[in-house]
Amino acid sequence: MNIWKISLSNIFHKPLYALLIVLSLSISIGLLLGIQQLDASIKYQFENSLGDVDMVLGAKGSPLQLVLASVLHMDNPTGNISLAEAEKITKNPLIKKAVPISYGDNYQGYRILGSNDAFTGLYEAKLAAGREPSKSMEVLLGSTVAEETDLKIGDTFMSSHGLTENTVEVHNHPLTVVGIYKPTYKVIDKLIVTRLESIWDVHDHGEEHNEEAHASTAPHQEEEHYHDDEEHHHKESEKEITAMLVSFRNAMGMLTMPRRINKETNMQAALPNYEMERLFSFTGVGVRAVSWIAYIILAISCVTIFISLFKIVRERAFDLALMRTYGASNFQLVRIVAYEGFLLVFVSLFVGVLLSQVGLHFAFSAFKSGYNQNILLKLPYTQMVKTVILILVMVGIAILLAILPILKMNVSKILSNEK
Structure with a gap:
């Protein structure tokens, strides 16, 4: 039994659900990663431009x-x-x-x-x-x-x-x-x-x-x-x-x-350093606001993933029960649903990173046209890794909650009811 093939076919069976999940999750990932890189890059550019001026x-x-x-x-x-x-x-x-x-x-x-x-x-x-x-x-x-x-x-x-x-x-x-x-x-x-x-x-x-x-x-x-x-x-x-x-x-x-x-x-x-700290405290309000909006979209995306996968489990209960009778284990059934969820997440991560880079390109272009200054892209690796881990944990929880019915599935009852 090819689990990856089954998971892919399940995704393409209802493409609108998949598109909604990828779209919402990609936007939240793009906003989070983009605003973190933009904030770090501008701060680095300003602080670096101060030179040896006290x-x-x-x-x-x-x-x-x-x-x-x-x-x-x-x-x-x-x-x-x-x-x-x-x-x-x-x-x-x-x-x-x-x-x-x-x-x-x-x-x-x-x-x-x-x-x-x-x-x-x-x-x-x-x-x-x-x-x-x-x-x-x-x-x-x-x-x-x-x-x-x-x-x-x-x-x-x-x-x-x-x-x-x-x-x-x-x-x-x-x-x-x-x-x-x-x-x-x-x-x-x-x-x-x-x-x-x-x-x-x-x-x-x-x-x-x-x-x-x-x-x-x-x-x-x-x-x-x-x-x-x-x-x-x-x-x-x-x-x-x-x-x-x-x-x-x-x-x-x-x-x-x-x-x-x-x-x-x-x-x-x-004092340049002090004045820059004051300036960043003002702009930090906007950064935090955009970040919270992105976190809200991320939470909504995770709820959407949970609802979509949970609905798949309920609608395909008979197919899953039938697979159990042909020798499939609970773990294999869980993997089918989990792979489906993580495939959507990894596609969303790719699209989200792409969106963040496109957004940064336009932001840097606007900064250059307004202030004649090239911005060096700064990657806050620690912060970005924490963000990705948070996204994976939230999505993992949504997937775990969605597959719980599989573990509690009564095969004989489901098959008898379908008959």
Whole structure:
């Protein structure tokens, strides 16, 4: 007696029941595995993108916005701060490294960030080709930028004002590509990195151009505005940056400096790890909600499996009893029904995993189009194994309850009643 063949024929005998079971179970499995992988991948991406940054020093405002804007580059900055004032604070012996950054322009939606030679070390980025910028107007491309824009070493391009693609306010000072980073799967992959002087020069030239245009259209006001221009240039002589990325020597700096900076200065100190924990606590509510919905669907699926198999046992009681009279044991009859249930489960697992990967592909594509960031798929193996074991246990209980009538079957009574 071929038990597998009998189980398969039973499944195809009522395909609608089988389809309903596979559909509901696949959806719950896909949701559970998909949301676990999505949550783990995004958390890993965010935490990995923090690099060696313990604190961000920037303008007053929302600390979460400061971290998202200056570390993850997913938001607008809270403002600018004085480079001289920031350097005074970062001369503290508790600070190991302080890296200034400045940005405000983009190319095809990718941010152009000005910094110094220490910025690359924050993300352990290595050169794939070319060299580091040695003077103003030279840039290094992140791997994602190079791939998406098709820029090569030696190419030049014009930056646009603002953090989103802008074809109206284009600066007239070309930037030259001198190097390309290797992929790091960190935030630096989506950045165009240059020296601070490039950011200052582009905007200083832009302001000078506007002033010249204004003077040519209103020459009679030149003398009147002479003193105002003198005062303006005096203010602009103090360089500004968007933020300062700080690494501490030990935990003491993290415990003492942020509070003192926020209290005693006109700047703001934010801790990226703390702000990410806050952010994940907000998004965790949605993750738990989707997970509970998936568990509810899973429970319904298990009930459906139980009802389907139990109904099969009751409807085919005569066939099962007849098989007993021809020498089949209770164990063989149980295996027929159990194999039927587990075949449906394994098909559902395959379809569920497939659905989760398709869903993740679309989610990652949406994340890339929205934030120009490639997400590295992270598999939380321990959590996924626990989920699969839970699914198998729940389905196993449903199958066990469904086959109990076989063990209590009265063969002679069933055959006499059918006659």
